[in-house]
Amino acid sequence: MTETAPDLDRLRGGAAPRNHDARTIAALTANPGCARRGVMDAAGVDKDAVARALGFPAPFGQSQFAITRGNVFEQQVKADGCAELLTLLREGLGLDVPEVAYDDLETVAGNEGRELRHIRTRRLLARALETGEGTLFDHPLLRLDIGGRPAYLEPDVIAFQFAGRFHVIEIKSFAVVDGQAEPEQVAAAARQSAVYVLALRDLVAELGHDPERVSHEVFLVCPENFSNRPAATPVDVRPQLAVLRRQLARLTRIDDILAELPADLTFAPGERLAEAVRTVEARYAPECMAGCEMAFFCRDEARACGATGALGRSVRDDLGGLDTIGTALALADGDLDPAADLAETAAQLRLASLLRAEALENAEARRAAEAPPAPAAAPAAAIPESRAS
Numbered sequence: 001m002t003e004t005a006p007d008l009d010r011l012r013g014g015a016a017p018r019n020h021d022a023r024t025i026a027a028l029t030a031n032p033g034c035a036r037r038g039v040m041d042a043a044g045v046d047k048d049a050v051a052r053a054l055g056f057p058a059p060f061g062q063s064q065f066a067i068t069r070g071n072v073f074e075q076q077v078k079a080d081g082c083a084e085l086l087t088l089l090r091e092g093l094g095l096d097v098p099e100v101a102y103d104d105l106e107t108v109a110g111n112e113g114r115e116l117r118h119i120r121t122r123r124l125l126a127r128a129l130e131t132g133e134g135t136l137f138d139h140p141l142l143r144l145d146i147g148g149r150p151a152y153l154e155p156d157v158i159a160f161q162f163a164g165r166f167h168v169i170e171i172k173s174f175a176v177v178d179g180q181a182e183p184e185q186v187a188a189a190a191r192q193s194a195v196y197v198l199a200l201r202d203l204v205a206e207l208g209h210d211p212e213r214v215s216h217e218v219f220l221v222c223p224e225n226f227s228n229r230p231a232a233t234p235v236d237v238r239p240q241l242a243v244l245r246r247q248l249a250r251l252t253r254i255d256d257i258l259a260e261l262p263a264d265l266t267f268a269p270g271e272r273l274a275e276a277v278r279t280v281e282a283r284y285a286p287e288c289m290a291g292c293e294m295a296f297f298c299r300d301e302a303r304a305c306g307a308t309g310a311l312g313r314s315v316r317d318d319l320g321g322l323d324t325i326g327t328a329l330a331l332a333d334g335d336l337d338p339a340a341d342l343a344e345t346a347a348q349l350r351l352a353s354l355l356r357a358e359a360l361e362n363a364e365a366r367r368a369a370e371a372p373p374a375p376a377a378a379p380a381a382a383i384p385e386s387r388a389s
Contacts, residue, residue, distance in 0.1 A: 007258050008043040008149075013268025017044025019114075020151035022192035025144070027291035029247035034283040035257050037292060042149045042254040045267050047293035050277065053269050056296035070173035074156060077171055077221055077230050082136050082157070085169070085221065088232045093219070095162060097135065106139035114152045117141040126207050128161055136160055142199035148253040155196040160219070166204075168196045168218040176222045176231050186220070186235070193218040194240035216241060319345065 128134035201211035224231035284298040330336035338346035
């Protein structure tokens, strides 16, 4: 990979970089063709600040109350060397965990530097893989390649090493009520956990061991029935892992994107911020509204230029190489002769247009046939002879 750090620093306009987390990676892989998000995330740009500066703030993020509640719950689960978590694993899930060794990797001799923490994580996991020593590793720091750039990731608790395999443990503050949790929240937790599993498997492979020693089964720990009592649930993330691998493989390398951009491009606040953002191609779809801070700006942009992506990702994909709704309508009406590579798409659009016109004509004919007959006009009243004279 070419040295892109100076270019990425310039894109941030001198601001401190924001690190990837599992949520941003899960959202990025949901739309791997978006160069705009890929560049901004790789550079560590604060997309929320950029969106607000452009006048398109996105309502993302948890409330302060939810964040505080989540932190309190996590501290409770991890207190005293994860004593409550171990009780939960032993009694709630029936796991035979004999002796426990607990390592907190949040700091290294008072140093919170990412590279130093990652080195210590590698060292302790290498020892655990070789000797079986170590049971719980709190605040480990993993690394995952995203578009040719390393992203640092911090799971709640890595692993729990059990029977020679590692399991990611994810602690969430949403409640499990009568054994059921909100499906969307569980799905989001599964996607984030899959990111951690993949990063841990990459590290295990780098250390010369079978990546399958990291289990596809993660343990999700949540409050039970709106209380502070935790409950643990095994979650199989194999489907999420398959999607994650496929989407990461499709991501364009960041250095290839940077090579096509102006050498003075920056996302620093200022009068030219909107112009700078539009310089990098976006791939908007309505699904972006659920996970990208730039979604409102990109939606406005897509609507203004009539982009096919504004109608949904499936519509855009079905239309192949057509970027605008106007071009699609012109091909459908026969007002535009297609290029050779769009001949098949144009033929399908014209057929669809004919079928639509025929369906509308038939519907109109049915409505006319089923309409009740118009009432006959009332006869004119007769004029009495006495008045006629």
